[in-house]
Amino acid sequence: MKYRVLVSDPLAEEGIDILKEFCDVDVNTGLTENQLVDIIGDYDALLVRSGTEVTAQVIDAGDKLKFIGRAGAGVDNIDTEAATRRGIIVANAPEGNTLAATEHTMAMMLSLARNIPQATASLKKGEWKRSKFMGVELNDKVLGVMGFGRIGREVAKRAQAMQMKCIAYDPFITKERAASLGVEMVPLDELFRRADVITVHTPLIKETRHVINTESIATMKDGVRLINCARGGIIDEEALAEAVASGKVAGAALDVFESEPPAGSPLLDTDKVIVTPHLGASTVEAQKNVAVSVANQCISVLEGGSAKYVVNAPMIPAEQQAVVEPYAMLAQKMGRLLIQLTEGRLESLEITYGGEAAELPNTKFVTRVILKGMLDPILQAPVNMVNAEFVAKERGIRMSETTTEEAQGFKNIISIAAKTDRMTESVSGSVSGPDHARIVSIGGYMTDLTPTGHVVISRHTDKPGVIGKAATILGRANVNIAGMQVGRHKPGEEALMVLTVDSVVPADAMDEIKKIDGIHTAKHAEI
Ligand SMILES: NC(=O)C1=CN([C@@H]2O[C@H](COP(=O)(O)OP(=O)(O)OC[C@H]3O[C@@H](n4cnc5c(N)ncnc54)[C@H](O)[C@@H]3O)[C@@H](O)[C@H]2O)C=CC1
Numbered sequence: 003m004k005y006r007v008l009v010s011d012p013l014a015e016e017g018i019d020i021l022k023e024f025c026d027v028d029v030n031t032g033l034t035e036n037q038l039v040d041i042i043g044d045y046d047a048l049l050v051r052s053g054t055e056v057t058a059q060v061i062d063a064g065d066k067l068k069f070i071g072r073a074g075a076g077v078d079n080i081d082t083e084a085a086t087r088r089g090i091i092v093a094n095a096p097e098g099n100t101l102a103a104t105e106h107t108m109a110m111m112l113s114l115a116r117n118i119p120q121a122t123a124s125l126k127k128g129e130w131k132r133s134k135f136m137g138v139e140l141n142d143k144v145l146g147v148m149g150f151g152r153i154g155r156e157v158a159k160r161a162q163a164m165q166m167k168c169i170a171y172d173p174f175i176t177k178e179r180a181a182s183l184g185v186e187m188v189p190l191d192e193l194f195r196r197a198d199v200i201t202v203h204t205p206l207i208k209e210t211r212h213v214i215n216t217e218s219i220a221t222m223k224d225g226v227r228l229i230n231c232a233r234g235g236i237i238d239e240e241a242l243a244e245a246v247a248s249g250k251v252a253g254a255a256l257d258v259f260e261s262e263p264p265a266g267s268p269l270l271d272t273d274k275v276i277v278t279p280h281l282g283a284s285t286v287e288a289q290k291n292v293a294v295s296v297a298n299q300c301i302s303v304l305e306g307g308s309a310k311y312v313v314n315a316p317m318i319p320a321e322q323q324a325v326v327e328p329y330a331m332l333a334q335k336m337g338r339l340l341i342q343l344t345e346g347r348l349e350s351l352e353i354t355y356g357g358e359a360a361e362l363p364n365t366k367f368v369t370r371v372i373l374k375g376m377l378d379p380i381l382q383a384p385v386n387m388v389n390a391e392f393v394a395k396e397r398g399i400r401m402s403e404t405t406t407e408e409a410q411g412f413k414n415i416i417s418i419a420a421k422t423d424r425m426t427e428s429v430s431g432s433v434s435g436p437d438h439a440r441i442v443s444i445g446g447y448m449t450d451l452t453p454t455g456h457v458v459i460s461r462h463t464d465k466p467g468v469i470g471k472a473a474t475i476l477g478r479a480n481v482n483i484a485g486m487q488v489g490r491h492k493p494g495e496e497a498l499m500v501l502t503v504d505s506v507v508p509a510d511a512m513d514e515i516k517k518i519d520g521i522h523t524a525k526h527a528e529i
Pocket residue numbers: 074075076077096099100103148149150151152153154171172173174175203204205206209210231232233257258280281282283284
C-alpha cells in the first residue's frame with residue numbers, strides 16, 4: 003500500500019514531484035486546526051512551512067503519523083514534545099533557506115538605512131521629497147548580531163564586506179570560532195550598548211522571548227536601528243513601538259511578528275518601521291532547496307530509514323556511523339536479553355561504557371538503543387529512537403550513564419545493570435569487530451555468547467546431574483542444543499548455565515527445567 007502524505011502549506015513543485023514517485027500526496031493549504039484534526043488520521047506524514055500550527059491535538063489525532071517535515075528552519079509551530087511522546091520523527095530543512103534569509107536581512111538593513119520603501123511609496127504618490135529621506139551610511143557602523151548561527155554568520159560576512167564592524171552574542175559559539183570570521187564575541191549587554199544596528203538571528207525560545215524590551219532598549223545607543231528577520235516575539239513589539247515613537251530607536255525592519263499577520267499593530271502605522279510579510283525564505287532557490295530536502299527525508303523515514311535533520315532524536319552523523327553502529331547493534335540485543343531475564347517492575351538502569359566504548363562520540367545514541375531494546379518488547383506503544391528516553395522517564399525508570407577507562411580485560415565493554423522491584427540483573431557485552439560482538443557476562447558470570455537466536459539461561463547449584471537433566475528435557479521437547487557454557491565463581495556454589503538452542507523452548511519444557519532439583523531460576527530468551 004502506498005503511503006499518504008499531506009502537504010498543508012505551499013511547497014515547491016520539485017518537492018511534490020519527489021513525493022509523488024513514492025506516495026499519494028494531497029496538497030491542502032489553509033486548513034483550520036479542527037479541519038486538520040479531522041483528516042490527519044488518514045496520513046503517514048505531514049509536511050508544513052510556518053503557516054500550519056501542528057498542535058498536540060493534531061499530533062494525537064494522527065494515528066498513522068510517522069513523520070512531520072518542516073520545509074524550512076524554525077519548528078516553533080510544531081509541538082515537538084507531543085510528537086516525541088508519540089514516537090513521530092520531526093525533521094526540518096535548516097540549510098536550504100539560510101542564504102535567502104541572509105539576503106533578506108541585508109536588503110532590510112540597506113532599506114532601513116536609506117528609507118527605500120518609504121521613498122518609493124512617496125514618489126509613487128507623486129511627491130519628490132529628497133530631504134525627507136536623508137539616510138545614514140552603514141560603512142564603519144557597528145553591527146550587533148544576536149545569535150551567531152547559520153544566518154547570523156552569513157549576515158556578518160556580508161556586513162564586513164560593507165566595512166561594518168561586527169560584534170556578536172551567542173552563548174553556544176566559542177570566541178575562537180567567531181574570531182576566525184573576524185567577529186568579536188561580546189556579552190549581550192555590551193552588544194546592546196555598542197551597536198548602531200542590531201539584528202537578531204536566534205530561535206524564539208524562553209531565553210530569547212522579549213530579550214529586546216523597554217529595559218534593554220534603554221541601554222542602547224540613541225538612534226539605534228533594529229532588525230528582526232528571525233522570529234516575532236524576540237523583540238517586544240509594544241516596547242519597540244514606544245521607543246520608535248520617542249525617537250530612541252531611529253527605525254526598525256521587521257519580517258516577522260508576534261502574531262502573523264500583525265493586524266492592528268501600531269508598528270504598521272509608522273514610517274520609521276519597514277515591514278515584509280515573513281518573506282525571509284521566499285526565494286525560488288530556497289523554496290526548491292527546502293522542499294527537496296524535506297521530501298527526501300520524508301520518503302527515507304517512511305521507508306524505515308533515517309532523516310538528515312531530525313529535530314527530536316539523536317541520529318548518528320554519517321561520519322560516526324561506522325564506529326557507533328556495531329555498539330548500537332550489540333546494545334539493542336543486550337537490552338532485549340536483559341529485559342527477558344528480569345522479573346518485576348523496572349526501577350533503574352545503570353549503563354557503563356568502559357575502555358574504547360567510553361570514547362564513543364555518541365553514547366547517548368547507544369543508550370537510547372538499549373532503552374528501545376528493553377522497552378519495545380514490554381510496551382504496547384511502539385518505542386523508537388525518538389521517544390525511548392521519554393518513555394523511560396514517563397515510567398519513572400531512573401537512568402545513569404557512566405564512562406570509565408576500565409574495560410575488564412576487553413578492549414571495550416558496555417555493562418547494563420537493571421534493578422526491578424523484585425531483583426537485580428546485569429549483562430555486559432563487547433565489540434570485537436564491525437560484525438563481531440559478544441555477551442561477555444551475565445549476572446557477573448563470564449560467558450562468551452553470540453547475541454542472536456534462542457537461549458536458556460539458568461542459575462543452579464554446581465553439582466553433578468543438573469545440566470544433564472536439563473539437556474534431557476530439551477531433547478524430549480525436540481529442541482536442539484547448539485552450544486553450552488557454564489560460568490561459576492567457585493566449585494559447588496551457584497553457577498550460571500547458558501544453553502544456545504535452535505528453536506523456541508515450549509513453556510511446559512521450561513516449567514520442567516525450573517523444577518529440576520538444584521535449579522534456582524531458568525529463563526528462555528530470544529535475543
Ligand atoms: N524570516 C524567515 O523567513 C526565516 C527565519 N528564520 C529564523 O531565523 C532564526 C535563525 O535561523 P538559523 O540561523 O538557521 O538558526 P541556527 O540554529 O543556525 O542559529 C541560531 C543561533 O542562535 C543561538 N542562540 C540560541 N539561544 C540563544 C540565546 N539565548 N542568545 C543568543 N543566541 C542564541 C544558537 O546558538 C545558534 O547559533 C531562526 O529563528 C529561524 O527560524 C530562518 C529562515 C527564514
